[in-house]
Amino acid sequence: MRLAEQLEVRTGEPVNAARISAGGVELEVPTGARRYDGAVLACPAVISACILGDQVDQVLPWLGEVAYSPEVRVYAARPSAEDAALGIHLVPPTPVFSVEMYSGRRGAWGACPPDWQWALVCASGPDSAELIQMPAEEARRALWARARSVAPELFPLEEAAVVHDIRWEHAIPQLPAGHYTRLAAYERRPPVVLAGDWTYHACVEGAVRSGELAAAAFGQA
Ligand SMILES: Cc1cc2nc3c(=O)[nH]c(=O)nc-3n(C[C@H](O)[C@H](O)[C@H](O)COP(=O)(O)OP(=O)(O)OC[C@H]3O[C@@H](n4cnc5c(N)ncnc54)[C@H](O)[C@@H]3O)c2cc1C
Structure with a gap:
């Protein structure tokens, strides 16, 4: 919470697409496009895959294959x-x-x-x-x-x-047999890094730990 106080937090603003380009990423939101040095996509894997569109292979080719139970x-x-x-x-x-x-x-x-x-x-x-x-x-x-x-x-x-x-x-x-084996090969490489419980364990603590790993990939500010 204290960290959030120092940041500009935008809620209710879904990201429709992310375009990776040299040295950064452009996020498309309903009010327009914004450019950032980097982004952590911490949505369900299938949504992150949609956001990345045809650039998904640059980040994690099997991202869209993670299945979910409603x-x-x-x-x-x-x-x-x-x-x-x-x-x-x-x-x-x-x-x-x-x-x-x-x-x-x-x-x-x-x-x-x-x-x-x-x-x-x-x-x-x-x-x-x-x-x-x-x-x-x-x-x-x-x-x-x-x-x-x-x-x-x-x-x-x-x-x-x-x-x-x-x-x-x-x-x-739904994390089937083999999920963690292929996850172990995932390299968190800026400018777009993936987080979310599916990248760690399907629980609140897993989601938090996944955020820590994603932040670490960007190094110290
Ligand atoms: C019924 C139920 C009970 C549970 N009980 C427990 C429990 O007792 N203990 C426990 O440890 N875990 C529990 N869990 C699991 C826990 O809730 C999840 O593991 C955790 O919330 C996952 O966090 P996350 O940040 O990865 O994903 P989420 O919590 O799903 O957060 C993803 C976020 O991405 C946002 N988002 C989606 N699309 C976009 C977009 N296009 N642009 C921007 N943002 C977007 C969503 O609004 C959401 O805020 C439970 C889960 C369920 C469903």
């Missing part, structure tokens, strides 16, 4: 002072992967008032692949109905005052 979830909350403490985690194949419903006073994902209840329903990886193809509202209703077939005490979606669809297309990198 993740579909529905979060909902309703005003209700009634206590609730329900946590069901299943081993797929099952109608859902997990159902959680708690009173806000027992703690919550994010902020939930103590006199409300919140619920989170998660689909399995294979079901997420099917649900993410559906329109969000249809997927939401299908997933919630499956959850209520497993946990009838889950409140009806119609009673929710807050509903949030979580639809991550590139949620979890």
Whole structure:
């Protein structure tokens, strides 16, 4: 955070393309093109491959081959002072992967008032692949109905005052046998260096470590 305070941080500005040229890289963003000495692409591998386009071979020829598992979830909350403490985690194949419903006073994902209840329903990886193809509202209703077939005490979606669809297309990198062998041969060479959990381990710490390795490739400022 302290480092970010010294930098110009731009959010909500997706990079559409990166063009590598002698001594730098030009990033194409919705407001135009910007030139930098170097760039770390820390997106899901398939997105970094799209950003690099026909220059992908200069960076990592197999970048676009990293496959991802999607993740579909529905979060909902309703005003209700009634206590609730329900946590069901299943081993797929099952109608859902997990159902959680708690009173806000027992703690919550994010902020939930103590006199409300919140619920989170998660689909399995294979079901997420099917649900993410559906329109969000249809997927939401299908997933919630499956959850209520497993946990009838889950409140009806119609009673929710807050509903949030979580639809991550590139949620979890699938790192098959051989991934780390070919990754070991990857040389982090500026001006464009790759980072992200898929370059280290598929977890938050892996993502952080990948950023450290990418930064090290640029040497000390
Ligand atoms: C459901 C779920 C639960 C998890 N639970 C845990 C856990 O308990 N513990 C744990 O350690 N890990 C967990 N993980 C894994 C962890 O979340 C990931 O490993 C980590 O977030 C990966 O970080 P990352 O920076 O590589 O990628 P991401 O977090 O995916 O970040 C990539 C970023 O790139 C941005 N981006 C995409 N396209 C563009 C573009 N064109 N231009 C600019 N930016 C772009 C995205 O907006 C995003 O901010 C979980 C993952 C999932 C899906």
